[in-house]
Amino acid sequence: MANILVVDDEMGIRELLSEILGDEGHVVSAAENAQQARELRAAGTPDLVLLDIWMPDTDGVTLLKEWQRDGLLTMPVIMMSGHATIDTAVEATRIGALNFLEKPIALQKLLKAVQQGLTRSHEAIRPAVYQARPQPVAAEEPAAVSQAAAASPLLPTATAPSVRTETQVIGLSFDLPLREARDAFERAYFEHHLVREGGSMTRVAEKTGLERTHLYRKLKQLGVEPGKLGRKT
Template sequence: MANILVVDDELGIRDLLSEILNDEGHQVESAENAAQARAARLRMKPDLVLLDIWMPDTDGVTLLKEWSASGLLTMPVIMMSGHATIDTAVEATKIGALAFLEKPITLQKLLKAVEQGLSRSIGRKVVPLGTVVRPSDVMADTALMSIALPPVIDLGPQATQSFVLEKPLRDARDEFEKAYFEFHLAKEGGSMTRVAEKTGLERTHLYRKLKQLGVDLSRGKRSVA
């Protein structure tokens, strides 16, 4: 779980990003302008910032420069915009931004960028901005963590469940689908976003399906420390 600051002047975007990141188990705070972002940056000391470029009071690039000049750019920053030029994106990365996401932001690109940003803080040890992180380094750290702390997934009864075939097809199918979704919910720590992505279902359809099958959504849900 990480502390993430979302800075965007559009309420709909702030709410959407917050919902997705909360669903991934992160603590999220949002700000609608640079003034709120400054206060939140000092208060919560975020592990990652999603920063919109075009804002009414101070634009995101100017705020990024301000943080860099004052020594406050100690966390990965991902810039966002639906109207920025290539020159603006290049300027932001030169200042110290980790990445640039063009709006509308797809779920896959968002989660990948956030994951890459948070990988700069392996074991809560911050990798200085500007340091080149090679894929082999991340893989090596992941391998070491897997050896030291092998993942344990409580799959419950479905892990050894057998299915009775001498019954109507609909009943047998429902039993299988329930076990299937319970397996993925446990595997993904209760993240509806990841389960939807893995199973290829829209989240609304997935919620409706789980409710229909009587799946306990509290099982496998991540605890918040």
């Protein structure tokens, strides 16, 4: 999980990026102009900034120059624009921007750029703090089971048979209609992986073998909220 600052004067862009990145398990702050971005940067260093170039008060390139001049450009910055020229993108990169995304931003390009930026942040800025994600061990399985079971409507009973998966036991009543039993199992299955992967939709998609768009639709259909489960880790 990372702290990401989104700076864009368009409310729709801020809300969309916040929702996507929130589903990935990140904490997102949003600013609609350069002044709000300055205030949020002064309050603490984000792990990554997504910065729009064209804004009404101060444009993104000017703000980037300010941060570089004042020694505040200590985090990766990804520039965004739907109207910028190649010269503008080159200038932003020369000043210190890590990447440039052209609007409308494709989902896969956004997630790839964010992942690269966070990797750079961990390697270059806080190498001593970064730790690889620990692998689950057998001794931790009961906690994982309790956490997944608490979020699931499938409660074990004295007479209900159990279905054993690799890392947990789910009480499943065979008295349920087939559709309800299948939905209940899938809900518990996806909740387990979301908790285990810290709410990252990218890693859950890899683990479950689903395309991200299919995964989003499936979770919405089942009523599973990735952001809430990611915050449980």
